[in-house]
Amino acid sequence: MADKHRINFEPVDIEMEVGxxxxxxDAAFRQGIHLMHGCRxxxxxxCKSFVLDxxxxxxxxxxxxxxESEVDEGHxxxxxxxxxxxxxxxxxxxxEDELLSGVPIQNVRTQVAAIESVTKDIVSLRLQPVEPTTYVFKPGQYSDxxxxxxEDHRSFSMATTQSTPEQVEFLIKKYPGGKFAGLLDDGITVGDEIxxxxxxxxxxxxxxxxxxxVFIGGGAGMAPLLSLLRHMNETDNTRRVHFYYGARTPQDLFYVDEILKLGKGLTDFTFVACLSESMDPPPLGEITVENGNVTDVVGRTETDLAKTEVYLCGPPPMVxxxxxxxxxxxxxxxxxxxxKFTSPAFE
Incomplete structure (x- = not known):
């Protein structure tokens, strides 16, 4: 058995055990301590920190x-x-408010409940927890x-909330050569275990x-933003949300009807489709459509970004x-x- 040691975190005065x-x-996750992290x-x-002793x-x-200089200093x-x-x-x-309110890491055996293409290169994958029969998470989080x-894994954000514990939805973009995404066309079927x-x-x-x-998304970055919207609607959250989603063409948009429906249950909601390859896009019903990359549209539309909270999810260049x-x-x-996922996490 590996030797165990004690870690004391400053300035929050939290202790934990690590092997x-x-x-x-990973030891923090195991013990329900929610340290800041990204790609893992x-x-x-x-997760950069400083070793005092x-x-x-x-x-x-x-x-x-x-x-190297940071490592030499003790980072x-x-x-x-x-x-x-x-x-x-x-x-x-x-x-500090979230350090001890994190959800402990769970290992869940799931079964594929549904696979559905929502655009030419984005797939909705729905998994049913089998053992245990529920999977606990916070809206906006992701899973491996x-x-x-x-024995390899890929990281994907959940699009659902705890209101549908019997199924967990992931929105996955198919990249050429992607090890996981490639199986969604030929290799993973309903009933398979993941x-x-x-x-x-x-x-x-x-x-x-x-x-x-302000929500800024693109591609499969729709997933955690949709999870947040679903959660806000379910909890009668009254905060203003402006949602900007970047796509190439109208054919690359999806779940728009549900987004608009969710928005009607919020206090002040707008959804803007930002189309980078449609110079003269057709009218799209109730959707506001702007030409250009999503960040360019946000830059010319939002007048006071310094007084907002901004949630970003999409391809690394967009982020x-x-x-x-x-x-x-x-x-x-x-x-x-x-x-911020690294590239393999999108495959």
Whole structure:
């Protein structure tokens, strides 16, 4: 059995146990401690922290996320850090209200309930939890799905909420050569079993927050935004939401009727379809349509982004462009929420 050590997190004064056979972030998940995180692969910097005392090693991480000088100073990525003694770690990014309110990680055996194409390259995959029979998560979070026949996994956001515990929906974009997505055309069928682990991510509504909200999405990034909208409708949330969704053409839009229906149950909701390859798009009923990339449309439409909370989900280039836009508009970092997957997570 691996040796165990104690980790003390500052400045929040939380202690936990960690084994030498697990990463510190995984140990936190196991014990229901919701540390900030993103890719969980050592390629972003969401879980970057500072070692005040103790013996910690890191492996398999990107120097873009934590460079050599930072490592020499004592910085670590908790998703790739192993403790070999009792340690004291300073958290650089944390939400004190959520630290002890996270949902513990669950390993769930599921069965494919439905597979449906919603556009030419996006598929709705619905899974039914079998053992255990329910899967607990917060709207906006994501899960790891094991690629059948392998030990590899891919990360996908849930589009549903706890109001439908018998089924969990994922919206998955099919990329050429994608190991998981390729099986959705030929390889995965109704009744097949898929192992699910989760939930992960900090892309959740924050209790007690009142600022107007701006959603910016594209592609399969629709999933967590739809989960948030469904949750807001179910809980009679009164915050304003402006939802901008980027697509190439009208044929790449989906679930629009449900989005508009959900919006009618909210206090102040608008949905804007941003079409990058339709210079003169036809009228689309009640939908507001704008030409151009989604971030360009947001930039010319939203006049005070610094006084909003912004939720981003979509292809990495879209997220990067949105972050640049928000930086230019002086939007505080603690008002920006996104889970930045690395490329394999989209396959």
């Amino acid at each position: 030498e056979d697990e990463y510190i972030l 692969e050592g390629r972003c910097s969401a 103790g013996d910690i090693d890191m492996d398999n991480y990107s120097t873009f996320a934590c460079n 670590v990525l908790l998703c790739r850090a192993t403790a070999y003694s009792d340690c004291t770690i300073e958290l650089l990014n944390f939400d 799905l094991t690629i059948p026949g392998t 192992a699910l682990t989760g939930p992960y991510g900090s892309f959740t509504l924050k209790e007690g927050h009142v600022l107007p909200m 990067d462009a949105a972050l640049e836009l928000l930086e230019a508009n002086n939007t505080p970092h603690d008002q920006i929420f996104y889970d």
